[in-house]
Amino acid sequence: xxxxxxxxxxxxxxxxxxxxxxxxxxxxxxxxxxxxxxxxxxxxxxxxxxxxxxxxxxxxxxxxxxxxxxxxxxxxxxxxxxxxxxxxxxxxxxxxxxxxxxxxxxxxxxxxxxxxxxxxxxxxxxxxxxxxxxxxxxxxxxxxxxxxxxxxxxxxxxxxxxxxxxxxxxxxxxxxxxxxxxxxxxxxxxxxxxxxxxxxxxxxxxxxxxxxxxxxxxxxxxxxxxxxxxxxxxxxxxxxxxxxxxxxxxxxxxxxxxxxxxxxxxxxxxxxxxxxxxxxxxxxxxxxxxxxxxxxxxxxxxxxxxxxxxxxxxxxxxxxxxxxxxxxxxx
Amino acid sequence: xxxxxxxxxxxxxxxxxxxxxxxxxxxxxxxxxxxxxxxxxxxxxxxxxxxxxxxxxxxxxxxxxxxxxxxxxxxxxxxxxxxxxxxxxxxxxxxxxxxxxxxxxxxxxxxxxxxxxxxxxxxxxxxxxxxxxxxxxxxxxxxxxxxxxxxxxxxxxxxxxxxxxxxxxxxxxxxxxxxxxxxxxxxxxxxxxxxxxxxxxxxxxxxxxxxxxxxxxxxxxxxxxxxxxxxxxxxxxxxxxxxxxxxxxxxxxxxxxxxxxxxxxxxxxxxxxxxxxxxxxxxxxxxxxxxxxxxxxxxxxxxxxxxxxxxxxxxxxxxxxxxxxxxxxxx
Numbered sequence: 001x002x003x004x005x006x007x008x009x010x011x012x013x014x015x016x017x018x019x020x021x022x023x024x025x026x027x028x029x030x031x032x033x034x035x036x037x038x039x040x041x042x043x044x045x046x047x048x049x050x051x052x053x054x055x056x057x058x059x060x061x062x063x064x065x066x067x068x069x070x071x072x073x074x075x076x077x078x079x080x081x082x083x084x085x086x087x088x089x090x091x092x093x094x095x096x097x098x099x100x101x102x103x104x105x106x107x108x109x110x111x112x113x114x115x116x117x118x119x120x121x122x123x124x125x126x127x128x129x130x131x132x133x134x135x136x137x138x139x140x141x142x143x144x145x146x147x148x149x150x151x152x153x154x155x156x157x158x159x160x161x162x163x164x165x166x167x168x169x170x171x172x173x174x175x176x177x178x179x180x181x182x183x184x185x186x187x188x189x190x191x192x193x194x195x196x197x198x199x200x201x202x203x204x205x206x207x208x209x210x211x212x213x214x215x216x217x218x219x220x221x222x223x224x225x226x227x228x229x230x231x232x233x234x235x236x237x238x239x240x241x242x243x244x245x246x247x248x249x250x251x252x253x254x255x256x257x258x259x260x261x262x263x264x265x266x267x268x269x270x271x272x273x274x275x276x277x278x279x280x281x282x283x284x285x286x287x288x289x290x291x292x293x294x295x296x297x298x299x300x301x302x303x304x305x306x307x308x309x310x311x312x313x314x315x316x317x318x319x320x321x322x323x324x325x326x327x328x329x330x331x
Numbered sequence: 332x333x334x335x336x337x338x339x340x341x342x343x344x345x346x347x348x349x350x351x352x353x354x355x356x357x358x359x360x361x362x363x364x365x366x367x368x369x370x371x372x373x374x375x376x377x378x379x380x381x382x383x384x385x386x387x388x389x390x391x392x393x394x395x396x397x398x399x400x401x402x403x404x405x406x407x408x409x410x411x412x413x414x415x416x417x418x419x420x421x422x423x424x425x426x427x428x429x430x431x432x433x434x435x436x437x438x439x440x441x442x443x444x445x446x447x448x449x450x451x452x453x454x455x456x457x458x459x460x461x462x463x464x465x466x467x468x469x470x471x472x473x474x475x476x477x478x479x480x481x482x483x484x485x486x487x488x489x490x491x492x493x494x495x496x497x498x499x500x501x502x503x504x505x506x507x508x509x510x511x512x513x514x515x516x517x518x519x520x521x522x523x524x525x526x527x528x529x530x531x532x533x534x535x536x537x538x539x540x541x542x543x544x545x546x547x548x549x550x551x552x553x554x555x556x557x558x559x560x561x562x563x564x565x566x567x568x569x570x571x572x573x574x575x576x577x578x579x580x581x582x583x584x585x586x587x588x589x590x591x592x593x594x595x596x597x598x599x600x601x602x603x604x605x606x607x608x609x610x611x612x613x614x615x616x617x618x619x620x621x622x623x624x625x626x627x628x629x630x631x632x633x634x635x636x637x638x639x640x641x642x643x644x645x646x647x648x649x650x651x652x653x654x655x656x657x658x659x660x661x662x
Contacts, residue, residue: 021355029377029416029444043602044372046360085360113360267640271374271633273602302602306644309598313641 001242004147004182006189009154016056016152019089021045025163025296030269035169037285037295040160041272043302047085047113049078049231049278050153050179050300051143055086057152058141067092070138074129076102077231078301079143084115095138097129144178145237153179157186160296167194168293171281173300174198174207174244174251176234181243183298188247195249195291199284201227201259201276206235207244208251216241228256228308231277231301252290254283262286263304264312275304332573335478335513337520340485347387347483350420352376356494356627361600366500368616368626371491372603374633378416378444380409380562380609381484381510381631382474386417388483389472398423401469405460407433408562409632410474415446426469428460475509476568484510488517491627498525499624502612504631505529505538505575505582507565512574514629519578526580526622530615532558532590532607537566538575539582547572559587559639562608562632583621585614593617594635595643606635 023041031037042050059071070093073083080096087094094115098107099122111117120128133140142149156179160167170187172180177198184196200208203226206217217235224233236244244251254262262282266274274282281297284290354372362368373381390402401424404414411427418425425446429438430453442448451459464471473480487510491498501518503511508529515527531539534557537548548566555564567575575582585593593613597605605613612628615621 021357024352024355024375026352026375027377041375044355044357046358048600048602264637267604268637269379271379271604273598273604306595306599310641310644313637313644 001239002147003243003246004150004154004185006186008147008151009158009182009186012057012148012151013155013158015060016053016155019056019086020053020155022159025160026270026272028270030265034292035285035290035295037297038164039270039272039282040156040296040298042156042298042300043272043274043278047078047081048301048303049082050156051078051082052086053155054144054149054152054178055079055082055141058146058148059083059086059090061148062139066139070094070136072097072129072132072138072140073143074125075143076106078303080106080110081113083141084110084113088114093138095132095136097125097132099125144176144234145239147239150178150182150240150243152182154182154186156298157183158190161187161190164294164296165191166294167191167296169291169295170194170196171199171284171295171297172196173232173277173280173298174200175232175277177207177236177240177244179298179300180248181240184243184247196247197284197290198244198248198251199280199288200251200253201229201232201280202253202255203227204229204232205253208253210236210241211244211248211251214245227276229259229276229280231275232280252284252288254280254287258283258287260312263309264315266299267309267313272299273302273304273309274299275301277301332570333478334574334577335481335485335516337517339478339482340489340513340517343388343479343482344486344489346391347384347486350387350417351384351486353490356491357601357603359601361596365623366616366621366626368628369495370601370603370613371487371627371629373487373629373631374603374605374609378409378412379632379634380413381487382409382413383417384486385475385480385483385509386410386413386472389477389479390414390417390421392479393470397470401425401467403428403460403463403469403471404474405456406474407437409634411437411441412444414472415441415444419445424469426463426467428456428463430456475507475565476570478570481509481513481571481574483513485513485517487629488514489521492518492521495625495627496522497625498522498627500622500626501525501527502530502615502626502628503527504563504608504611504629505531506563506608508538508567508571508575510629510631511579512571515574515578527578528615528621529575529579529582530611530619531582531584532560532563532611533584533586534558535560535563536584539584541567541572542575542579542582545576558607560590560607560611562606563611583615583619585611585618589614589618591643594640595646597630598640598644603630604633604635604640605630606632609633
């Protein structure tokens, strides 16, 4: 199988250019001394998540006459908004297929980027997208199972290696594994001494299981849907799982309470809004058994339900010193 | 009176180096088309506020043998943490004088940066600091009334002009006016076509009043303490007011509700945590009568009380479309 290369990622970095924010690494003063921590805050991207990188590379790489016929995506989450936004910056039409159970706020956000939104029953999602492609000649932009998407997400790894060449541990959220596929490819090329560790919710820990067994996991959609980390409910494709097997050093999981704890800490001590899917890496930093050393936690996004966020801020468990001390020992 | 120059600010930029995060400009997709908006997110600095820039320049500029005797500050807010943190990075002692009514959480945070904290009655704050200076030979680092502090804050203006050379409007929070003094000096040198507009809470609108009358304002401490923007309760010094008179184009004020509205919008649409003092510029963007054009809102900090933040997230007024439409017309 043809895997993404560092050359693909270098080309993606040049291609995505100013459509993407060059996020800085944010040092965390609250980190443990033997494990200094930096955040890679991808929630600061225009649509609030890293997905804009893959979308910008995949759409940017289309020949202009193909791109002009428009792009299509089926997703209700950050990928939908990323495709809609990038299409708008290119002045080409975008059609996003969402399901009847998609929250109105996400539909509105996607429409807000100028996309046409098709609302269909869940079972008809893929066929509806295929019909749009067949009818208009548009191009389907998949959320993770595509080399151009993987290369786009990999630009995060390039930036980490450029900003912190002696990084020792890189923590990356894992869902369909497009993000970690790109980041790990870049890190192993540019900072090969660093360990790349994938993080999943325990309740959607299918890739962690597959990493141990060597077999691509096969958890049911219902099982993976149990976590509050709604961006981490996908499962790797053959392409992304091959990247995980080749480039990822370890996989760890975190509990739902640990994810909430990390969201509170990130808001109050690092002044960023993290969605559950984006906070899993900080949760792992606090609670998983990880190697010591200079650590970067990729925060993948910040589109959290305000009510959940308020509830977490109100409970404030993360400010209890005893809790914090235990956490910072990395137990 | 000797005002800060662009040369002072250039020198500060070189001096503060990697103690400070080079914050990116964050484009806001929710902005009005005729007034594109970028945030300058200074809440992403290590202590959660821009104050680290002035402290790093002032402490960095001390001769090494003077700096070794330590630094002193009296403050309970972001400046205290900035001085404590920068002193720690230089390996020199810091003594921070706080008052008996300072919240325990702020005392702990300051101690957490390795500073010695003296707790004294409010009336004894300045004399206690003077005693520390006399006893140990340390150097007092004032929060805004000092050319080196102004030059350090001015590096924000340099970065704005470098990242967005055709910026047309720069919105800056005003309290003691050290921040806007530095930013306006830099903008008028590097992007002189841009208008620099100061923003205050209506309840602490002393500088806005002084800007109209030409006289340095003289509001009581009690009057200025009415706003929830606890970082905007100071009043300009002769030095900073001279900068405001020379370089600032206009001053506007915002209400307490407008500040809360902006905090909610920033959290849910731009994924950053803003304290009331940092959100006033976004509030002005939404609600004040401002010139059209490419606008940058300086977000000065993100150290907000979690309970207040949760309360704002729960009310959600900023998501009502009618409200948002009114807001975005800039009425």
